[in-house]
Amino acid sequence: MKDKILFWIDQTLVDYGTAKSLQENHDCDLFAIIDITDRTKLFFQSQKFVNFKKIWFYHDYFNINSKPDIDYLKSFEKKYDINLWLLAYNERIFYKFNDYFKFTEENVLSILEQECKLYEKIIDEINPNYVIMSQPPFHHNYLFYKICKVKKIKILILKPVRIGYKCIIANDDEMLDYKITKNISVNRTFDELLDYHTNFSLHKQGVEFEEKFQKSKSGFFKAVFQFLFISDNSNVKTHYTYYGRTKLRVLFKSILYQLKTKYRKNFINTNLPKKIEQHLPFVYFPLHIEQERSLLLLAPYYTNQSEVIKNIAQSLPVGYKLVLKEHPMMFARCWRSISDYKQIMEIPNIIFLHPSADHTQLLKNCSLVVTISGTSSFDAAIYQKPSILFVDTAFSTLPSVFRLKSLEDLHSVINQALNTQVQASDVNEYINFIEDISFDFDFDGFVQLFADYFYYGGSLVDTEISLDKMAKFLEQHKEKFELLSSEFIKKIENSKNL
Known part of the structure; x- marks a missing residue:
């Protein structure tokens, strides 16, 4: 049976290139939640490089003026043991870092409710075997990550380790399954x-x-x-x-x-x-x-x-x-x-x-x-x-x-x-x-390559991306994407043997 893999794709686009390479090297059905701006959205509406069975554009599902269902949010917190206000207070858009718009309590709760319902609907609809995403930097993808953890969906996160120029495919956003064993293969002074x-x-x-x-x-x-x-x-x-x-x-x-x-x-x-x-x-x-x-x-x-x-x-x-x-x-x-x-x-x-x-x-x-x-x-x-x-x-x-x-x-x-x-x-x-668990990969440097190529060095992320320009980038960095997809495939196969 094919693996059903749900990608969270954001403006960095690293996971998009990985998805293309993964479908070429692994028998799977791919789905995606896409969290990008309007001009970049045009590319995803016409692209054929990745055969996603279904995609959801994150920002298509919100009406901040709707009245929140407090009973639903209460039951959600109990069901998943997630502190929603803690996420909201530490979202830079909702609170003290936003110089452009002030969200009301009802606005915030309404957004949280619509997110929770969207994520539950997506997960129930496709029942993914795996979720692939980068480390979640905002409340909304961190909330999705937390829901998947509670539902025991296998999450694969591409993340840099705290040693430079190395990455791992981890099941946890921050912690590693590390225990002191005193088993030292290389003993440096x-x-x-x-x-x-x-x-x-x-x-x-x-x-x-x-x-x-x-x-x-x-x-x-x-x-x-x-x-x-x-x-x-x-x-x-x-x-x-x-x-x-x-x-x-x-x-x-x-x-x-x-x-x-x-x-x-x-x-x-x-x-x-x-x-x-x-x-x-x-x-x-x-x-x-x-x-x-x-x-x-x-x-x-x-x-x-x-x-x-x-x-x-x-x-x-x-x-x-x-x-x-x-x-x-x-x-x-x-x-x-x-x-x-x-x-x-x-x-x-x-x-x-x-x-x-x-x-x-x-x-x-x-x-x-x-x-x-x-x-x-x-x-x-x-x-x-x-x-x-x-x-x-x-x-x-x-x-x-x-x-x-x-x-x-x-x-x-x-x-x-x-x-x-x-x-x-x-x-x-x-x-x-x-x-032992990592591989050589400069994640920050790779993200900067995307920024230089598509986003004017990172100065503007709401840009149009042509099919031809993306094709050239994917081909130019084919080896990097193949490296990432091979690491994901290894992690997927290893998880099946546990």
Whole structure:
């Protein structure tokens, strides 16, 4: 019997190319939920590269002015054990990050109800064996993921691991089925681990992505021309995520964001140092970029980083400073407000560093790393430093990584962590495990290739895609898509033997 595979395809289009290669190499029926803009939708309405048995365009199913069925939502929460308001509060479109449209309580509940009913209808109609998707960054695809988990549908998620340039096909959005076994196939010294980390550093990969992300000036000006003079901007009527984004308002906000970015960067350059005294004992907290899934979905109760910083600072033993480093990708969010910077800088025992401060030197010289959900916790182990996490992650099972369960325990956990030595054997075992289950693939770099080719470097995602242009891209990157489809097929076949 053919496998029934449901794809969630978003604007990155990675899963679309994978679907084409998968159908060529695996006996299956394909279906898709497609989450894209109106101009890109035209391509999917005419494409023949992938023979989807049925597709659902996500944004076709919403009327935000309908009155929500509260009884249905209550029963849904009980049935799936999903906290809908937690998802809603941490959706950047619904709450504090949306500068264009203010959703009412009824609007939000109505959208959630229509999503829940749509997902249940789709799943009941096709009863898929597998769902293939990338890591869900928004409430609506995360909600779909959670429903599938409860229904015990096998989910296959293409995701980067916390080691650079490697990916896995995982059954879980964040956690890995990792247990300490002391079965070490490759036993590196800490010096060798540092060399390994230099070659496969997620921080290094992030820097490379930062250097390319929305940095094409020609792409930016082409995107502006397309948006102002070619696009009909129909999404403002059809996509609740675009409500309020008239061309005039977007133009005004874009200019305002540019001015804010420059003004705030000037404050950063003037007030945030790039180095600290080498002899100073300190705990290192690298800030997360705002409006990202690492906080909104993975750590929804810790999205206020100013409060987190204050809690860490007041939990430090006397004699230690808390050293903060601004995230370099915050430029994409116009940096933080100057009032936020000033509020943090007023905390007595902190040092707030410039985004260009040397992350590696801070790891080398600190006594402890604290992060909400960041990869710096894994980096710390490479540099023989213990760390504290606020949520579970793929590497939170490492003995030198302390998972904080309650803020009231923070002071005692910090003291315990400061007296913990990192063992090379633990780090080696974890890296060997990741190497066994992962494959070489630069996911961020591949997404950027799509952005450069279809979306003016990422400056405009509502673009028309011609059949010829897509055909050329799929052929040009055929080997990459075949690699991805082969990894999915391996995972599918392995799941049948369990």
